[in-house]
Amino acid sequence: MLDAAVIQQCADPSLKPAIVEQFVTAAGSKDPLAVTVKSGGRLILVPKATSADEAMAIVRQYAGQAVVRVGLTQFPAGIGVKEAADLKPDLVDACENLRVGTAMFAKVLRIVAKWYGNPTSNEVFPQIFEDAVYAWKTGEFEGVSVFQAEDPGKSVTIDKALPPDEGDAKHTSCGYIH
Template sequence: MLDALLVQQCADPSLKPAIVEQFITKAGSQDPLAVTVRSGNRLVLVPKPTTSEEALALIRGNLGRNTVRVGITQYPAGLGIVEAGQLKPEMVEPCENIRMGTALFAKVFRIVMKWYGNPTAKEVLPQVIDDAVIAWQTGYFEGMAVFRAPDPGEVKAPEAGGDESTIDAIEGSADSAGRDASMPSEDVAHSDDPNKAGIRVDLSGIGAK
């Protein structure tokens, strides 16, 4: 069970706690050391790390060859990394992972909200969340690479806090956006276009000279 206090202290303040909870439930992990590795649309079986050092070694060993997601939010480990030495050890620390993950998801959520026309009807919120979660899992929304796309800026989501009917609607939203080993990764969506390679980073040329 996700620690509500941890979410309150560490999550991006622009996201309602109910949205953060749904995001982590559908796309994240309860294990702060969780490392998910994919090669294309195939899940790669890797040993389960028991320490932060093991988790970081596992990430470094796969970064550049595979898509790597890490921690409670399953943050895209390769985002903004050009070499393995730039990897932040804090990525596997629970609070920092939640901070980084929810801040990035908040941008993805804003992108989806803008596409929907910034709706004010609370009934639309579950669908927006589901689409934002799918965009988080794949790295794409309507052909846009969401992790590298510009932030559309502040959008006003329908109020979830204090409205039980809205929260119930969120909690009852379809599970189709949940984690699924068959879900195509961000590397698959545009694998034929090196300029749209999602968060994958090719480090194969480092040290080759």
């Protein structure tokens, strides 16, 4: 569980703290030095980094050859970077990773919400969130590369939606009650 002060200080302000927590729980890592590498749909086992330098060495080794995810948000390393040498060590800084990761996830949420027609009902938000997490993990939604796609701008759904109350949640096929 993320510290509320870290969320307040570092996370994108367009996401409510509860949504940030849900996002990191669903798609991220508890370890700010976590590096995940996948190639051809297969997980490549890499040594666990014990320092920012080690984590960045792993990132640079695989960037451009595989899908490399980094840090608390499992941010896709290499987005907008032309060469591995241009990758910045702040990818593995917990606060900076949370800042860029939640900003990118907010954009992904807006893309998904727009596809749904930007509904205002809180009942639809769990499905939008679930689809956005899936898009975050795969990099695509409805054939669109979400990390390179243009940001559709503010979304009523994200600004007004509340995450489901865990006390009221019951198991459904998608894990939420509507």
